[in-house]
Amino acid sequence: MFELCEIEELANQFNLSILYEIAKNSAQIGNEILKVNYNKIQKISSKGRKGDLVTNVDLEVENKIKEYLLEETPNISINAEESGKLTKSSDLTWCIDPLDGTTNYSHGYPFFGTSIGLVYKNKPIIGAISVPYLNELYSACIGLGSFCNDSELKVSNPSNLSDSLLVTGFSYDRFETEDNNYAEFCYLTHKTRGVRRGGAAAVDLAFVAAGKVDGYWERGLEVWDLAAGAIIVKEAGGIISDYPSGEFNLSSGRILACSPSLENELKNELDKVSPLKKNLYT
Numbered sequence: 358m359f360e361l362c363e364i365e366e367l368a369n370q371f372n373l374s375i376l377y378e379i380a381k382n383s384a385q386i387g388n389e390i391l392k393v394n395y396n397k398i399q400k401i402s403s404k405g406r407k408g409d410l411v412t413n414v415d416l417e418v419e420n421k422i423k424e425y426l427l428e429e430t431p432n433i434s435i436n437a438e439e440s441g442k443l444t445k446s447s448d449l450t451w452c453i454d455p456l457d458g459t460t461n462y463s464h465g466y467p468f469f470g471t472s473i474g475l476v477y478k479n480k481p482i483i484g485a486i487s488v489p490y491l492n493e494l495y496s497a498c499i500g501l502g503s504f505c506n507d508s509e510l511k512v513s514n515p516s517n518l519s520d521s522l523l524v525t526g527f528s529y530d531r532f533e534t535e536d537n538n539y540a541e542f543c544y545l546t547h548k549t550r551g552v553r554r555g556g557a558a559a560v561d562l563a564f565v566a567a568g569k570v571d572g573y574w575e576r577g578l579e580v581w582d583l584a585a586g587a588i589i590v591k592e593a594g595g596i597i598s599d600y601p602s603g604e605f606n607l608s609s610g611r612i613l614a615c616s617p618s619l620e621n622e623l624k625n626e627l628d629k630v631s632p633l634k635k636n637l638y639t
Contacts (some may be wrong), residue, residue, distance in 0.1 A: 363561050365475060371449070375386065377498040378428050379475045380451075380485040380585075384494060386425060387418045387455055387471025388487035393488070396465050410459045415439055418455035418471060433475075438581050439606045450476050452584035457486075459559030472559035474584025479607050486563045495563040495589050503566050503593035512595040512615075513568035518622045521571035524561045525555040528577025528610075537577060539596030548626055562586025565614045566593035572615030572623050574600045580607050589612045601627035 367373065391414065400413040405534035419439045426435060430451070435443040438455040451473065456462055458469030474482035486495040495510070497503040503510040515521045523545055527538050546552045553570065555561050559582060561573045566589045584607060587597050597605045600613035601624045615623055 364607070365367045367482060369523075371477075373483065373498055373501075375484050376430070376449075376475060377496070377501070379426070380475055380483045381494060382498050383422045383425060383451075383453075383473040384471050384485035384487040384496070386421050387473075388489045388494070390414065391456065391462070391469065391471065391487075392420045392422060395462070398463055408616065410463055411439060412459060412463055415459055419453060421444060422453055422455060422473070426453075426476060438579065438606055448478050452476060452581040454559060454581040454585075455577075457559040457582065458555075461556045466556070468555050468560060470560045470563075472581065472585040474581070474586075474588065476580070476584050480586035481584045481607065482592065484588040486559045486585050486589065489503060493563075495566065495585075497566075497589040497592035499520075499588060499592065499600045501592065503504045503589045505563075505567055510566045510589070511568060512566060512593050514616055514618050514627050515571050516618065518548055518626060519550075521549050521616075521619055522551055522553070523549050523572045523574075524564065524570045525557055525573060525621075526554060526556065526558055526561065526575045526608040528575070537632065538574075540632050541574070544630045545626065551610065553612075557584040559586045562590055562612075562614055565595055566590045568616075570621050572613070574613045574623075574627065576600075576611045578610045578612065583607055583610075583612055587612065587614070596628060598624075600624070601616040613620050 394414045398412050419437050430448045432445050434445045434450040446462040454472040457472050470486050473485045482499040484497050495505050495553040564570045565573050597614045599611050
């Protein structure tokens with residue numbers, strides 16, 4: 358994503374160590390609010406698409422994090438899931454997903470988190486993801502490696518796809534589009550030890566970085582889903598790209614993240630799959 362000289366230039370232009378701490382603090386703000394309100398949601402509503410929910414907790418987390426970021430970094434833009442964009446003069450933007458895995462959280466299913474990414478000209482440079490139920494904080498800063506709490510992370514190194522465990526997800530428009538990932542899910546379930554569906558993209562990416570799963574792919578995502586997790590995987594030695602091929606583009610909504618040892622085989626297998634027909638389940 359960045360050459361060494363570009364990383365050095367970024368470090369000279371911005372105080373990355375301070376911004377890194379701010380990102381981690383922001384994720385911890387979400388962590389504490391999500392813990393306190395777990396199984397105590399007061400209000401759940403739909404954003405209009407089937408399965409796309411928002412709760413009072415999403416809004417509380419986002420508001421608290423925005424307040425903190427505006428106080429600490431008033432010149433940095435913000436792109437937040439619930440409230441949209443707040444544009445400032447800097448080339449930096451905070452991307453906030455206050456509650457990644459809202460459907461899980463609203464059902465008391467313990468797979469969710471808060472994701473904070475910092476991007477420079479649409480390229481991720483810092484990320485922090487809190488996973489409250491596991492008491493884990495995943496984080497990375499460009500050039501400094503990836504961590505879970507105080508332990509450095511490294512992606513897994515499976516020898517082939519058949520020995521791997523993958524994870525994926527399905528976008529909210531899966532009911533209307535043939536490009537819905539169902540066929541890929543079924544196909545790769547038979548090619549691997551299994552494919553999981555966690556329901557929280559940022560947490561999926563964190564788990565790739567930690568080597569808990571060997572690869573992840575998904576489409577139909579937003580920048581706040583990807584910004585933190587992409588840099589955490591990259592700094593843990595992983596590969597991030599569009600899928601089934603192409604350079605990673607934060608705005609495309611598509612990502613493949615995996616161990617380098619799986620990259621070619623996983624891309625080749627994904628490229629073989631034709632989508633299921635849209636009306637198959639209607």
